[in-house]
Amino acid sequence: MKRARLPLLAVLPISVISFVVAVPFVAGDHPLRWDSGSLVPDLVLKGEDGTRSGGSSDRDGTTAASPSEHVAKVDNQWKKGMPQWGVQLYWEDNPHHPLEYVEKQARLHADYLVGLHANSVSVSFPFFTPGKTSTKITRGDKTPTPARLARVLRIFHEAGLRTTVRPLMDESSLDIADGNWRGNIAPTDRDAWFASYEKFLTPYLRAAHGEKAATFVIGTELNSMEGDQRWGKLVDNAEKAFGGEVAYDANWDNYVNGPITMPVNHLGIDAYFPVKVDDDASVKALVDGWDTWLDKKATGTLPKITIAEAGIGAMKGAYHAPGDFYTKRAVNPRVQANWYTAVCKVVQERKMSGVYWWSIYFDDDPTTKPDDKVASRLDFAGRPLTEKAIKSCFTSDYAGPGTDTAS
Template identity: 45%
Template sequence: MPVRLYGLVVLVLLLTAGCVSPGTPSARQGSAAPTTSRAPAPLKVARPWRPGDPQLGAQVLWYTYPGETDASVRTNALRLVNYMVARHMNALSVTFPFATAGPTASRVAASADTPSVRHLAMLLDTAAAAGLRITVRPLLDEKNLVAQNPLAWRGSLAPTDRAAWFRSYEAFLAPYLTLAARHHASTFVLGVELTSLEDDPHWRALIAAARGAFPGELSYDANWDDYVSRRVPVPVEHLGVDAYFPLTALGDDATVAQIAEGWERWLDRKSSGKLPRIVLSEVGIIAEKGAYRNPAVWKGGGQPDLTVQKRWFEAACRVARDRDMAGLYWWNLDFHADPAAPAHSPTSFLGRPAESALTSCFRTWPR
């Protein structure tokens, strides 16, 4: 995942949100209660996903905020699902945060930023009603890590007690695995970019517990450099790649063909030819000059360039299709964003040329 602050809109939402103590059980992990009022029916996917089809979607990034209500959640869910269906998507992955106290902490927990299980269920039910394939994807937030060490990230965790860390992580995941099982999810991502922990033998017990709670596909999303440099050892059924391949030799005027060639060179370090079991779990880039050289940096403040973002999207689509990949998810759709009135953030593709590129990609992708 890029070094980013999740966009200007999310930053505003986070200013008043603090992390609960990772050692404190969170009431946010309660069971999803049935809802009584009915939301309007969403648009329907023209061709719902079937086994063997590519997963064509976006990561819906959801940092909750105090005072979020059932009504606002239903409104946002319906708005985003309708937006995705109108852009020929057949899949939705919801990414939401959890927290740890620091790089060496041995516990994780939900935080004030974590959506409740009840509210997540509303989004999943809306997506299922539209015919979208659903993935549930918890993501370790990096705020507390960076506060202690500016170079720390979720891929460099060094818990003092690894066994305790995995026990805590298993306990945190439990209600979300139940949520996924009860609310139509096809895939649960058990970890994202946890590079320093991937070799740990405790994964086997955690995965066994997950299989007992969730009958669908279990997945893991590796960082791009980790993916190309070795065999990712987490023993799950499918692997996703957060794809931020740096193309240091390319200038802002690079063509789509040149960008695609750069992606191909990176992928060839791992394997040439078709990649039918690999999902591009995150594809995104900031709409600024110089972004090709380090697409994982999302700080903003540079010189805007919407063409840079558009060409990156077009190249990623070309590569994923040529390699017969299992799917592609654009990064990201803020759960609270209004696509009809997008915020002017360099990290967003809403209302920009990249939006038409992603729509064309999915509209023309063979299925």
């Protein structure tokens, strides 16, 4: 899906609708199928409960480190089986910012998330490729180093937050005017691409392991690369470097349109389902709209699924295109707040593993009202109605999918 401050085109037209495009995936020599709401292993999982062995005992939130002096502490720390109530924090690093600034921002966001009653945070950050057919994966100036990432993860961990690490391919080099995006890259040598990708990921996997991150998202919206058997080796090696859960985040349309397989322990969805209703539609109408989409995949509960991204613009007409990151129509805070309320209800009624709202930018101050002359309409921090909806969601009595089904 498109990101507000990047020239991304992960939200592409489907028929006449402008949204994210995604493709089914089959990968590795031990693929799993996400179909009809259940996780069915084609071969045996690496752990009896859907997780790998070898993880640190405090990755389930039972033995988090004591908090730093300036960091608030969550009041209901995440444990296995509980819902992940979280936010996507997008970090385009500036190497000229001193570590003191990075730590200050991390504490600011930790305190804000604790104030929302979040128990989880996902740190997304960009990596780069020179072009659509390139075989190289590189860091850029905006990519935080593993050491700086580790410091941010430590601060969040000290606050009691469940942490996810989520590298995200930047699309600035992919000629988006011609419809290119991370989901249709076509490297000329896939062996070389996977080798380069693994070389890039490994230091971040080690940093995530060292700071006791719970999840590492091995790929997001890499549709054209899904279904490649080379994922099996990459994931196996990732599991040797990282003791937590290895996940993959897929696009919403691909999820509902077919079975998804990947040699990972958990699947997230970047979920931007269009609902054709007016701005004054009820929360129930929005829930019904989401259910119509999800029922294409499966009716009933979806305990193996996490909404890895959900968001919408606080503006008129947004229900028709929740993934529209660039349009700036007249601000309508109620549209965004009702959408958040509806998505939370869907997560609870479908007994999903949780939701992460898109997004907060690392350099922003989440306690200030967004400047709507320049800010993305998807920004929710500083919008009182949406923050109230998030707090209501995160303090609900939903207990989560349970330890028997949570992956």
